[in-house]
């Protein structure tokens with residue numbers, strides 16, 4: 001595959017850009033692979049990439065029922081942070097955040113990582129205490145965050161109104177190396193690198209059944225015919241329950257719509273990411289100038305990739321209290337995804353009752369930030385049967401009551 005570089009761009013400019021090849025192939029499926037990954041979202045593609053890069057396993061197919069990155073990976077608001085409370089969460093999210101730092105160089109694909117800083121506002125005394133506690137925990141975990149006062153919040157984000165009518169801003173948990181990245185580019189960059197290693201990314205190929213023999217996975221049935229495999233990775237986010245049922249086990253997961261919206265583009269006015277968890281809203285500004293806005297999940301289970309209008313209205317109404325200047329903006333578009341939420345708001349990266357079948361799900365409203373770390377750990381789990389990054393995130397924690405409670409860090413926002 002052609003390497004992207006300043007030299008390559010200059011050379012192509014002189015020959016009418018006729019020398020660029022496809023970024024990834026469109027192969028027909030083989031009858032068998034060492035590993036099949038179901039789901040070409042960020043987590044599935046990253047898993048395949050690190051299987052190849054770290055373990056030399058390249059006879060891999062990634063099966064996608066729609067188009068790659070068309071699930072939650074291409075629908076999220078791209079917030080990246082690792083300021084979680086519990087040690088296993090901080091470890092996997094910080095691994096991901098640190099991989100994001102030089103992912104563009106690693107993949108030879110510009111993922112537009114922008115570590116502009118993420119701020120989680122404290123707007124009640126309870127939140128002040130909670131975020132101070134998280135800052136102490138993060139210090140011990142080696143995650144660089146600090147609790148800052150309202151004046152510093154105002155310095156970092158001049159458009160904020162500190163004395164909101166309902167909830168004043170009393171401080172914030174600040175992670176200076178948190179930020180955003182281009183979501184599609186993360187999926188495209190991993191896809192191109194996987195394809196370059198000889199892996200097959202097969203789009204428009206829905207898995208309709210999981211085949212097994214003697215309690216061990218042997219392959220899948222798909223809309224493009226049966227395909228055999230030694231190991232199967234299920235990485236399908238909102239459809240995890242559906243595919244788990246095909247494999248014969250149940251998951252403690254709920255699928256709910258989560259939506260987001262962007263305003264019309266305006267001049268640069270905000271160069272940090274702000275999350276206001278008490279009022280269920282968060283906001284950043286895209287490179288195009290749109291204000292990117294999201295809120296909490298809808299209050300019902302569904303498989304529709306759109307949310308309810310009243311939810312949008314609530315989110316915007318709440319945010320206007322803290323950012324009055326957005327009240328005049330027009331909404332440009334809104335969209336939704338189906339997120340997979342567990343009871344303790346932590347993911348599942350685990351072997352399953354079906355031997356050879358592994359599951360990676362439960363990232364809920366906040367899995368974009370975790371993609372590189374999740375792929376890294378899940379690939380290790382699939383290749384070696386154990387990974388220190390994923391060890392605490394097994395399915396057995398729901399049987400043993402060993403929850404990783406991240407409801408404060410992950411329950412509402414991203």
Ligand SMILES: Cc1cc2nc3c(=O)[nH]c(=O)nc-3n(C[C@H](O)[C@H](O)[C@H](O)COP(=O)(O)OP(=O)(O)OC[C@H]3O[C@@H](n4cnc5c(N)ncnc54)[C@H](O)[C@@H]3O)c2cc1C
Nearest residue numbers: 039041042043065071072073076077079207337367368369
């Ligand atoms: C509106 C919104 C805002 C968000 N904001 C943030 C944020 O700011 N920061 C953050 O960290 N996270 C955020 N998230 C969450 C984040 O997007 C997800 O956690 C993450 O993208 C999940 O990635 P994935 O690869 O697991 O799933 P997906 O990207 O959904 O990929 C799963 C793929 O599996 C495919 N699939 C399903 N069933 C089958 C089948 N039977 N056969 C073949 N393929 C199948 C689907 O088509 C899909 O492409 C947000 C989510 C939404 C919806």
